[in-house]
Amino acid sequence: MERLKDREIVNKISATVNDTCNIDSELFQKLNVKRGLRNEDHTGVIVGLTKVGDVVGYDKDEDGNTFPIPGRLMYRGISLESIVRGAQKENRLGFEEVVYLILSGNLPNKGELREFSELLSCMMDLKPKIVMHILDLVGHDIMNYLARCVLELYTFDEKPDDTTPENLILQSLNLIATFPTIVAYAHNALRHSRGQSLHIRHPQPNLSLAENFLYLMKGHHYTPLDVKILDLALMVHADHGGGNNSTFTVRVTSSAGTDTYSAIAAGIGSLKGSLHGGANLKVVDMLKNIKKNVKDWASVDEIDAYVKKILNKEAYDKTGLIYGIGHAIYTISDPRTMLLKEMARDLAIEKGREAEFNFMNLLEERAIYNFMEFKGKNKKKQVCANVDFYSGFIYDMIGLPQEIFTPLFAMARIVGWTAHRIEELNFRQKRIIRPAYKNASEIREYKPIDKR
Numbered sequence: 001m002e003r004l005k006d007r008e009i010v011n012k013i014s015a016t017v018n019d020t021c022n023i024d025s026e027l028f029q030k031l032n033v034k035r036g037l038r039n040e041d042h043t044g045v046i047v048g049l050t051k052v053g054d055v056v057g058y059d060k061d062e063d064g065n066t067f068p069i070p071g072r073l074m075y076r077g078i079s080l081e082s083i084v085r086g087a088q089k090e091n092r093l094g095f096e097e098v099v100y101l102i103l104s105g106n107l108p109n110k111g112e113l114r115e116f117s118e119l120l121s122c123m124m125d126l127k128p129k130i131v132m133h134i135l136d137l138v139g140h141d142i143m144n145y146l147a148r149c150v151l152e153l154y155t156f157d158e159k160p161d162d163t164t165p166e167n168l169i170l171q172s173l174n175l176i177a178t179f180p181t182i183v184a185y186a187h188n189a190l191r192h193s194r195g196q197s198l199h200i201r202h203p204q205p206n207l208s209l210a211e212n213f214l215y216l217m218k219g220h221h222y223t224p225l226d227v228k229i230l231d232l233a234l235m236v237h238a239d240h241g242g243g244n245n246s247t248f249t250v251r252v253t254s255s256a257g258t259d260t261y262s263a264i265a266a267g268i269g270s271l272k273g274s275l276h277g278g279a280n281l282k283v284v285d286m287l288k289n290i291k292k293n294v295k296d297w298a299s300v301d302e303i304d305a306y307v308k309k310i311l312n313k314e315a316y317d318k319t320g321l322i323y324g325i326g327h328a329i330y331t332i333s334d335p336r337t338m339l340l341k342e343m344a345r346d347l348a349i350e351k352g353r354e355a356e357f358n359f360m361n362l363l364e365e366r367a368i369y370n371f372m373e374f375k376g377k378n379k380k381k382q383v384c385a386n387v388d389f390y391s392g393f394i395y396d397m398i399g400l401p402q403e404i405f406t407p408l409f410a411m412a413r414i415v416g417w418t419a420h421r422i423e424e425l426n427f428r429q430k431r432i433i434r435p436a437y438k439n440a441s442e443i444r445e446y447k448p449i450d451k452r
Helices: 004-014 025-030 080-089 095-104 110-122 128-136 142-156 165-193 209-218 224-237 245-255 260-271 279-293 300-311 335-351 354-375 388-398 402-425
Strands: 053-060 066-075
Touching (some): 066 095, 066 335, 080 095, 080 224, 095 110, 095 165, 095 209, 142 165, 142 260, 142 402, 165 260, 165 402, 209 224, 209 402, 224 335, 245 260, 245 402, 279 300, 279 402, 300 354, 354 388, 388 402
Antiparallel strands (some): 053 066
16 A cells, blocks of 8 residues: 555656756757757658668759759668558458568569468467467557567577577568457457457468458458558558667667567667557547537538648647648648548448548648648648558458457557567677767766765
């Protein structure tokens, strides 16, 4: 039981936080500190090299000046759009192909892809002890379930600290294959803890990762289009370069020489954050608020009026942010958004939610326009809708609950995390990642305890 004196001690120390953690913002510019590892133009500070993925939103002219271009996302030098279009043209799923490409650096042929897909499917089943552990866990956030289960997988690995390429690939494939199963079982355990029925289904060896996940979550209550768009969502979230927060977290911890499971658990902790993987939940919540306050979804004037209230910190959460609009690198367009939006229209028609899709399409247009007008002519910066703007809407149409939106992100990004970890560990000249922090405190003399 907490004592009153304990609370007084906590309150006394916590009262000092505002002072001890407050650093004059002018010091960052004065001392040329790259806050958040960002340059003055908000582009990321280059701290490493990678062959895994590339996020392109700017180019340079002959004089070295940067200018925005339509966004491109590259996996192993191949554009995401071309990979998606290739799978769509042949009317097949593409996530397993992306996994093979990102881990191996090469596109698989038909035979390789078939055998690889079968391998991943067969690896989805969990050991009974892990299943029972998931069902016994108590909590309210599936990302924490996921992190705890990943750490437990260390104890089931016969060579958990072996960093040979063969073992790293084996560990990576095991994590990629079991993430959907862990998430589905964790969700069912969470439902059961709330008094609902418990459904435990086993992965089917003839199904893709995307379809298996829907089967584990919903039984046979899904459509072929549900499978296609979930597969696409996994494809577009598989990697986003080495500088995104969770991937950088995996690389930082890996550079210290830790094991795969500890590094991936750290990445999960990063992705859980509301400014990273949890951002799609903020978009969903904001959209609910806008739909409630905008009576005519086709009215430009009514949408503009409410968006302006949000920008002026008069509505929604009063932060002045329009969630889902804007990106650190993409300005003209986010290639992931464009791909998801195309299929979202088809899904909305299938689910009888076309009016809602049309509203979101109009809201995207008006939010961008009003944001740029709000910034003023002298501060005008082009922005676009990012991937979070439509992803939550898509998951909702498939019939997936909000508590697994961020875990879905992890199910895809585990591919990039493992590839970047392998790359980090196999540099010929290994070096621990250790950026510097400039101390901003004043020098003080130590006082004996009886003189304080």
